[in-house]
Amino acid sequence: MAAVTILETKGLSRHFGGLKAVQNVDFEIRQGEIRALIGPNGAGKTTFVSLLSGRIPVSSGTISFMGSDITAKPAFRRVREGIAYTFQITSIYPNLSVYENAALAAQSALQRHRGFLSRIDRKALDADALAALERVGLIERREVIAGNLSYGHQRLLEVAMGLALKPKLLILDEPTQGLSDGEIENFCGLVKEIAKTATVLLIEHNMPVVMQLADRITVLNHGEILTSGTPEEIRADRTVQEAYLGGG
Numbered sequence: 552m553a554a555v556t557i558l559e560t561k562g563l564s565r566h567f568g569g570l571k572a573v574q575n576v577d578f579e580i581r582q583g584e585i586r587a588l589i590g591p592n593g594a595g596k597t598t599f600v601s602l603l604s605g606r607i608p609v610s611s612g613t614i615s616f617m618g619s620d621i622t623a624k625p626a627f628r629r630v631r632e633g634i635a636y637t638f639q640i641t642s643i644y645p646n647l648s649v650y651e652n653a654a655l656a657a658q659s660a661l662q663r664h665r666g667f668l669s670r671i672d673r674k675a676l677d678a679d680a681l682a683a684l685e686r687v688g689l690i691e692r693r694e695v696i697a698g699n700l701s702y703g704h705q706r707l708l709e710v711a712m713g714l715a716l717k718p719k720l721l722i723l724d725e726p727t728q729g730l731s732d733g734e735i736e737n738f739c740g741l742v743k744e745i746a747k748t749a750t751v752l753l754i755e756h757n758m759p760v761v762m763q764l765a766d767r768i769t770v771l772n773h774g775e776i777l778t779s780g781t782p783e784e785i786r787a788d789r790t791v792q793e794a795y796l797g798g799g
């Protein structure tokens with residue numbers, strides 16, 4: 552398959568007062584790829600993906616998705632175009648059931664495909680919501696009130712909600728945080744599965760997970776890209792090791 556660029560940033564920057572959280576980032580991700588974004592605490596990873604999803608506006612630079620400039624588009628338009636983002640902080644509806652959470656996300660996807668004023672086909676909604684829950688392994692817990700799930704399962708529910716949106720690009724911000732070892736293993740299988748139909752951009756601190764999943768890794772440090780490469784290249788890179796040890 553030809554390597555098609557699905558998302559590209561040029562000179563992307565976001566400053567908070569004098570703090571350069573993201574600084575002049577040129578970034579490209581290809582369709583079907585699993586890309587990991589790593590870097591020390593405060594490197595700018597969450598800020599960077601927040602710019603991609605439209606949660607916060609850019610200070611300067613551009614973002615293009617599927618060849619069109621989305622820099623000024625609001626977050627909901629980006630979701631409609633196929634960018635789904637699961638937040639570092641859990642963003643489920645705690646008083647609704649697991650099923651209802653997934654159904655809400657599936658409903659937005661159906662509206663995206665068929666127009667906001669179209670009548671929602673309940674069967675399609677049900678099928679999409681259940682399929683997403685099945686993929687993350689939460690189908691048995693569909694009647695549980697989401698707020699009563701363990702933290703790890705709440706994160707999986709978020710992934711299900713992302714999947715129910717049928718994204719072209721799924722951005723996951725620290726998805727394995729709070730999962731047990733067994734759950735992490737299942738999760739890695741899930742991401743590989745997801746990558747068959749979507750491009751995945753993953754912020755992840757767990758290095759074995761990064762090394763196992765990523766086709767390529769981009770390292771951020773002090774808001775700038777330090778380097779990008781294959782897992783092997785990144786593992787062997789001295790500057791990356793220094794950044795992680797605090798010397799970069």
Ligand SMILES: Nc1ncnc2c1ncn2[C@@H]1O[C@H](COP(=O)(O)OP(=O)(O)OP(=O)(O)O)[C@@H](O)[C@H]1O
Pocket residue numbers: 567570572590591592593594595596597598599
């Ligand atoms: N809304 C904000 N206002 C002011 N400063 C912010 C804001 N959001 C982030 N920052 C600062 O921007 C820098 C980058 O933060 P960011 O959360 O993007 O880093 P990160 O790489 O995701 O870190 P972590 O791995 O700890 O989540 C930090 O110094 C942070 O304090």
